[in-house]
Amino acid sequence: MVVCGDDALAVRLAGELHDIYRQPVTLLLPDADAIGPVPPHTTRVVEAEAPDAAALRAAGVARAVAMALAYEDDETNIRAALTARRINPRVRLVIRLYNRKLGRYLAELLDQAAAVAAGQGDGTPADSATVVLSDADTAAPALAATVVAGTGKVLQADGLLLRVTERTPQQRREATGTGLCTLALLSSTTDDPAGAEGSDRSGPAGPQLLPAAMEIARSAQRGAVVLEAVSHTTPAAAPGRLAAVGLPVMELFSRRVRWALAGFTAAVIAIAVTSWITTGDHPVHAAYITLLDLFSLNDPAIGDPTERQLLQLFTGVVGLLLLPVLVAAVLEAFGSFRSASSLRRPPRGTADHVVLLGLGKVGTRVLARLRELGIPVVCVEEDPEARGIALARSLRVPVVLGDVTQEGVLEAARTDRAHALLALTSSDSTNLEAILCARTITPDLHVALRLYDDDFATAVHRTLRAAHPQALTRSRSVTSLAAPAFASAMMGRQILGAVPVERRVLLFAAVDVAGLPHLEGRTIADTFRPGHWRILALDTTDPADRRPDLRTTRLDGRGHVSGLLFDLHPGHVLGPADRVIVAATRQGLAELLGSGGAVPPRSAGRAGPS
Template sequence: MVVCGDDGLAYRLAAELRGVHGEQVTLVVPPNERTARPPVVGRARAASALLDRVVSATVGRGGAPAPPAAAGGGGGTGERVLEAAELTEAVLAEAGVERAAALALVHDDDETNIRAALTARRLNPRLRLVLRLYNRRLGQHIEELLDQAAALAYGDDGEEGAEASTTVLSDADTAAPALAATAVAGTSKVVQTEGGLLLRAVERLPSADGRLTGHGLCTLALLSGNDPAGAGGSAGGEHEPRLLPDDDEVRQTTGRGAIVLEQVSSTGGPESAAPGRGVAGVPSLASLFSRRLRWSLAGMVGCVVALAVALWVVTGIHPLSAFYLTLLDLFAIDDPAIGAPLGRQILQLLSGLVGLLLLPVLLAAVLEALGTFRTASGLRKPPRGLGGHVVLLGLGKIGTRVLTRLRELNVPVVCVESDPEARGLATARRLRVPVVLGDVTQEGVLESAKIHRAYALLAVTSADTTNLEAVLYARNVRPDLRVVLRLYDDDFATAVYRTLRAAYPQALTRSRSVTHLAAPAFAGAMLGRQVLGAIPVERRVLLFAAVDVAGHPQLEGRTVREAFRAGSWRVLAVEGRADTSPSHVLEKGDRVVVAATRRGLAELR
């Protein structure tokens, strides 16, 4: 396996292939990249120092977390490291692309990955290619182009070129669903197969007697004690999380939550249990007019009604006529009450005075409404009275995908972004999501995003210290606020989770490393497996993959019940069958959807 990249995903992917799947890996990085990684750790140390000061003040203990080791460093067993400024043909040849089974191009630049993929396909048409591309539409065209090139290289000899494939993935697309789901309690984590089967994993808490109720299709994982699903670390609970337990273990377990699999439907889109509180698109009355203006208009309407009733009582005319005359007086239409009774004249003067007061109120309403509609195509501000929303920090590559996912779940969002040219602002404008432009570390920015009334805070900027500082500040404002923060290094993410959980035991804290969430999907694609999705279970990952039964002695000729191996894999469904019975015998032509641990999926090779 050859991995080419310039950031943490390359190191995590190489470690995944070598440590979990036992592959021989050649890692190609820019010059001095292995020595350039320590500043990232240094950034984590700076954030650790900030964290230590908070912990010392809250729980009376410090101690900086140990700096994470650079993944893939040291040139350990089964790994070779090359340094190259550019991925030229000579560099790819030196890396062994001509003899490799698979090549992963995970540079942060789409153009670099595409150029190297075209060269690699020419060097080795049988090569299995995995590309990291942010532009999904371009990625579809690149897949078709490179697969067509592999087919033409062998002409009609399809057997030799059968191994060749091209898979385009995005770490943002892989990690965004997990980040969005973690920010919202009860949100379904959905996996969709090619046949339209929709499966979702949901959390089940134990009942009053400690037993689990409602096991769904099957139990995917038992959680560590007192640690909800998707938490940032497994240590510190009463038990370690148990992936893919057998039914006897589930029945005997007490006092632990579980991740349970449910079937949503065989067609249609995924369902969501997200606590959305409003539909984006049509602005509400509250977003058009301020509260003070609405109260002023209501007061004016009350005055008009009172004057009309008074005129009706004083003069005895018909109520509709009284209301009509009051409006004439209100709008200064010339109908003086000369020769009329004194009461009528006094009411006319009062109506005229109310009309003078009404004029600036109407003008303010018009100007405010016009201003709202004029900025509808621009960035919206958080509406007054907003509550129960998710505050999203950062509209970069990851933040944009998370924003799209949250809006698909109908979750109200307020974004905070410091860069007025950020790529996600166009998406926020299209989705009509309120945005606060400003540095989140500055005082007053989170307040503008209504953090004191927010449901959760999701910090996904590219700077670890910014995410951590924002979370700590938000916790000062709302100690019970649910927070999810993206951190570059997985070890540091675990340390942050444990410390924040100790400092705020009553609040829900989640820490996520994007490379930790994305690497299993990239590794699975390099090994020729169709990884449908990945669900984080605390600090572990459970993979969903489509596997052909043919050639697998652990599957072929066995029933669905016999094919289950606790702690490794479980057959969830057979594609093409609406209902999969545990007694169904898996045959050579079947294609099954399995939930597996990373090691379990490696064993299925």
């Protein structure tokens, strides 16, 4: 693996590739001392001012399996990508670009160049895909998952959030029947809570990855790592909502206008009833005459009884008073509809929502992800021309325009009744100040803030956690959020993520069954190999409609119905057109994908996973 960059993302990515995936890494940096301490476990460090052809060759791109271009400048990454593709058409490229549209075109161009080069070569297939990532794409899923999943490790697959949580033996007993499956048994026990923490050994002294059903049943005194599906219940829509435009009726007119209209309606009804009683007319005719008098459309009651003349005069006065109220109501209704077509204010009674501060690149992606999950959101943005304003308008998400550090802005976003707060502005100081202000309003509020510097993020997290131990606090640096996604992309599109279990790791991957002798033509029960891999879900989506990368999500906020089926029958036979989600060890995944290992015989009596 070759990692090129000029900031902390490159260093952290190198560490991720080595620690999680056990890959040899070469770092290409302009100045290693200026960036910071380079992990000593990397294979080597090459210093070069620019990633030109000579520098890339010196870094070993010609023999590399994958290369990441993580420079802050888009143009530098594009130049290096074109050069690397020319040197090694088979290398898998992961490129950091802010411009998503340009990135899509660049990926198509580089993939086409790799296909042409492969056609002119020896015909050996190569995984030379090009993946373009941005800070917004990599940060948004983790930030959105923070307010949904809390402290658990989160994976994304086909629009679903899967949470991997540790359970103590007592929690295992109390949560019987919950969770999708048990992924690992921890080294800790009831008598020894710490256990053999950090042990890489299998068996009783260390964690057991992907245990068999009998092992799970016999290990009631050990902690476990469990896979759960995360869901968020969306509150029912408030009554009185106009279906056509989604505008609450109670917000169409102000309280004063509503009371005035109610008073005039009562007065008209009283006049109509009095007219009916005094004149003896039919009630409908009496109401009709009253309305004519109200709008000064009736003839003067000359020669009529005194009661009729007094009623006409009183009705005319009421009509004169009604005119300004009607004008005010029309103006308010016009303003409400105009606001409905632009930005909404937080409705009355808003509660259990997420307050999102900042609608820049990252905030826009997080907003789309939260709405896709059905989570109610109230946004706060200072710039009315920010990138995410248009998306918030189209999704009918309430927005408070103002500086989050100013008095009353957080209150206007109903922070006191919110479930969580995400501070995603481009300023570290603004995010920190907003979090501190929010904690003064609601001390136990769940908060997550985006910080650029990893050390600063760690310090902020520890301080806030110490000051508010009862509340969930998460501080995230851009590099810590981006590195796992870049590392997964470098390992291939099939990798959904990796979860550390003490000092071992489980990989989650989307795998096509075709051509894999360990899976094709076998039942779900036959494919399970304890300690190596197990099938978690089957993608039931039609092959023509499948998304190539299950980690991707919609960016327009619209819902997506997942095709993943987790409740699998042990006797289901996998066909060549199937795609499955598997959990595997490093060695198990390599063996499953054909890197080695003998194929076990089919056995109808093998026990299925649990």
